[in-house]
Amino acid sequence: MSLHRKDTDSAFEGAGSKAGLEIWCIENLRLVPVPKSSHGKFYTGNAYIVLKTVLPKTGPAQHDIHYWLGNDTNKVDSAFASDKALELDAALGSCTVQYRELQGLETGKFLSYFKPCIIPVEGLYSSHQGHLNGEAYKFSLLTCKGDHVVHIKEVPFSRSSLNHNDVFILDTASKIFLFSGCNSSIQERAKALEVVQYIKENNHGGKCEVATIEDGKFVGDSDVGEFWSLFGGFAPIPRDSPSSVQKQSDTSSVKLLWITTQGKLCQTGTDSLNKKILETDKCYMLDCGAEIFVWMGRQTLISERKTSISATEDFLRTQGRSTGTHLTFLTEGLESNIFRSYFDNWPQKVEPKLYEEGREKVAAIFKQQGYEVKELPEEDCEPFINCRGTLKVWRVNGDELSLLPVPEQTKFYSGDCYVVQFTYPGNERDENLFYTWIGRSSVMEDRRDAISHMNAIVDSTKGDPVLAQAVEDKEPVQFFLIFQTFIIFKGGMSKRYKKFIAEKGITDETYDGIKTALFRVQGTSPQNMQAIEVDLVSSSLNSSYCYILQTETFIFTWIGSLSLTRDHDLLDRMLELINPTLQPISAREGSEPDIFWNALGGKAEYPKAKEMKQCIEDPHLFTLNTTEGDFKVKEIYNFTQDDLTTEDVLVLDCHREIYVWIGCHSNVGSKQQALTLGLKFLEMDVLIEGLSLETPIYIVTEGHEPPFFTRFFEWDPSKANMHGNSFERKLAILKGKPHNLEVPTRNSWKAYSRETTPDGLRSKSVISNGLGRSGSPASSVSGSNSKSSANQLFSSPTPIVRKLFSGSPHGIFIR
Missing domain, CATH: 3.40.20.10 (Severin)
Structure with missing residues (x-):
């Protein structure tokens, strides 16, 4: 079987087998492949087919087809492009998404393929064209609109084309001028500088001057005088009339x-x-x-x-x-x-049949043509940071924090809450990573105090640590990797937990090392293994796992029929930690003695099907905009490190956890506010993927990004050591100035969260980590007692908080 069939154009043979872009131009009603050297150069008189193929780490290949129509494209070529897009879709097993792209009105996804921009060329594409020489350099005036992707449009070379809202580029034979309207944003000006650099390299061979012109600045700058002289001298730009903004359809x-x-x-x-x-x-x-x-x-x-x-x-x-x-x-x-x-x-999950029909078909085609078709790899569990750092763990115990001794700090109870500090060597300094861990059976007061206590510790810590929240059963991989070995017992040691179950007449099931208990063993290696105490019933078993069943007189190891050899090794290691004294009795699934089932209250049905691993998609990056109380989210496609603009707050959605990244010049005043934004993002569930409000949230600040965040980018450390706003940083690079200047030390998290007491002393700060909040996202609470401050934070919980803490009427999660 071949990808080229009777009804498929030969130009599409082998298309979509490799990651990246493939472009065809329609010339004389036939498809002509566009060489890579000409990618991004589009002629206004032509139509193009653009195929973007992504090969994610897990899951099948993803294809997007765009057909681009220049302003001067005739109707015949437009219709031909539409038909060819469908033909290519059919050749790829009808597994693509197709977009119509009109010149000047392209989608953000399309523009993201061609950074920094597309500047359409007048005329027609010719696969045999030569280079034109001897022509005078044509002046051009371009508008630049957009902050992460930019629309470029040529406008008449006239003063009347200028306005106060946009950014303009005037390209002349010897110099490129950037004119920034006084109402344009810093991000737009910075993005326009990338376009200036692009024009300089491509149109001038890198040899021309660059001048930046500020709207309203007329005196003492020769570049300003030269700029206006090209328009016949200076004259005021008329004020812009209120533009008619098209309302978005609801x-x-x-x-x-x-x-x-x-x-x-x-x-x-x-x-x-x-x-x-x-x-x-x-x-x-x-x-x-x-x-x-x-x-x-x-x-x-x-x-x-x-x-x-x-x-x-x-x-x-x-x-x-x-x-x-x-x-x-x-x-x-x-x-x-x-x-x-x-x-x-x-529905959250697409029916597998519909999704896999075409995928299997295309895989068979590619295999026959000699292309490699990979199976799903194991999930990436690399630590990314030095996991041999220093670990400190505190248990919330009433009003106090109890520091756990080293042998006990990997053993948590489901009825308790904990504060974790992990200090590890970074680049030139030690870095700190903080977690609050919330047990599912913990009481509300302990959860509140865990947040309060964590922030008190953070407040006394140097640097700008990464903060995170983790709820039992929703821990991120990084959390397990810093513990390496992690055990969760039922019950709790907290005074409040003990008091609560006593008042409600609930049997205390806290594990004491003797009573009968069932543990599920999981993990990927000795550096990432867990034992979780589960309900003492047969239905807790699962053929995909191994288990430890302990009673007062004997201990069983149970090996599920679908478990891996790796799991058996972890089972032996965990057995040594839970109970090294009793001689274990090994039982494989299907050959258990009666005494085994009796300890579990009798034999019952349990899951026996293979646990299917969910395909983890590549991460998505979003900007968060909270202007005038509105919460707006916009995706940045094909993102890079350069999209982390210092004026912005962004969310990196990795599906199993999210990162809220805060630029040094953003308008977010505290980590409390950042976590509130993260929870709001989870509530919106932008990708419609069933994100839980318990999804782990990391708060990362510019200049202090941990390796487990930077791994999602091609990271250049020098870019993280620049100062100034986005425009100033880009201008420094453009003009060849050294840019290894450090980001100003930002202790403003503490400055924003502290209040001055009447006697002039600084009070304790309390920053909610998102598990509990005050009514205002950016509010801060002062007071000498962190507990009472935390109670104030929770006095008027938002709807998001109520959802996150939904459980039993008594404020306790029931398994």
Whole structure:
């Protein structure tokens, strides 16, 4: 079987087998491959097909197809591009998402492939064109809009083209001028400097001067005088008239239309949208105002899909819709997060059959052609930091913290809360990592005090440590790696826990080393192994694990039929830690003696199917904007370290944990506020992946990024040692100035969180770590007693806090 079939263009042979970009230009109604040296150079008279292939660490290849239409592209080429995009989708097993990209109105995802920008070229592409020489250098005036991806548009070379809101680049034969409108953002100006650098390297061979012009600055700068002389002398720029901002459509105006095989649009006649409406043998159009999706069922023919696309384009024309309306084409089973968000209760997991049909088909094709098709690798459990650092663990015990002796600091109780400090050698200094660990059966007061106590310790610690919260059963891998060996017992040692169960008449099940107990053993290596005490019943068993069953007189090791050899080694090691005195009796699944089942209260059903490992997708980066009380999230595609702009707060969503990164010049005043933003992000669940409010949250500050964060980037340490705002930093690089200047020491977390008492003394600071909050996200509490301060923080919990602490009516989590 070959990827090239009768109905597939030969230009697509082998397409999508390697990660990266593949681009074809439509020339004389045929597909011409565009060499890598010309990627990002688009001619206004042509249409292009762009295929982006991502090969994630786990899971199948991901493909996005974009067809780009220049402003001067004729209708025949436009239709041809649309058809070829569908043809390529079919060749890849109908497992792609397709986007229509119009010149000047491209999606952020498309622009992210071509950093720093796309500057369309007038005319037509020719695969045989030569270089033009002897022509005078053409002046051009460009507008730059955007902070992480930038839209470039050439405007008439006239003073009237300038305004106070945008950033402009004037490209002349000997000098490039950057003009920043007084109302433009620092991030936009910084991004425009990247475009200036791009123009300098590509249009001038790196040899030309660069001048920056500030809007409103007219005196004492020769560059300013030269800039305005090119426009015939200075004259004031008129004030901008209020622009008519197009309101975004809300879900109430979203319409779902069925597209018939004849190309007619029929409304579904339902107000609420549910996935069950979408039938696998039909195509639908979801009209969201500024964006339109075409959903194509798995059992639809290519001819029907072509009809649905042309019907949608006709709809846009006849309705007089904005040329900026984005068109996205989705195949059943590959719906984007945005599309799914318009439907009520979209199932979290896509049906495996729908997803794997095309994947298996394509894998078979690639194998036959000699390409390597990898199986899912083991999850990455590399520590990334030196795990031989110093560990300190405190248990919350009433109003106090009890420092645990070293032999006991890897043994936690589900009814307790703990504060963990891990100090490890970093680059030129020791680094600190703090966790609050919340047991599922712990009482509310202990949870509050854990947060209060952790922040009191952090406040007395030098540097800017990383903070994190971890709830039992939701711990991040990094947490286990610093402990290496970790045991969770039932019950609790806290005074409050003991008091609570006594008052409620609950039997104290706290493990004492003697009573009967069942432990599940898990982990990946001797540096990452855990034993978790589970309910003493047969249904707690699972064929994928190994277990230790201890009674007063004997101890069993139980080996599940689906467990690995590695698990058996961990079982032996854990046995030495839990009870090294009794001689173990080994029992393999299916050959257990009656005494084994009697200890568990009798034989019962338990999970025997292979535990399927969930594919962990690559991380996603988002900007968080909280202007005027609105919480807005925007994804940054194909992110790099340069996207960590010092004015921003960003969230790196790694699915099993999230990192809130705080720039030194951001408007976030405390780590309390940062954690509140992290919880708000979890509540929104932007990727529609079922994130729990108990997902671990790390708070990372600029200049103090730990290796387990920087591993997601191609990290250049010198970029983390620069000062100034984004624009000043980029300008220093552009002008070749040394940029190994350190970030100003930011102890402002403490400055923001402290209050001055009437006698002028500094009081203790209490920064909520997100498990409990005051009513205001950035509020700080003063007081000599950290416990009472923590109670103030919890006096008016937000809805997010209530959700996170939902459990029994008594404020205790029940397993």
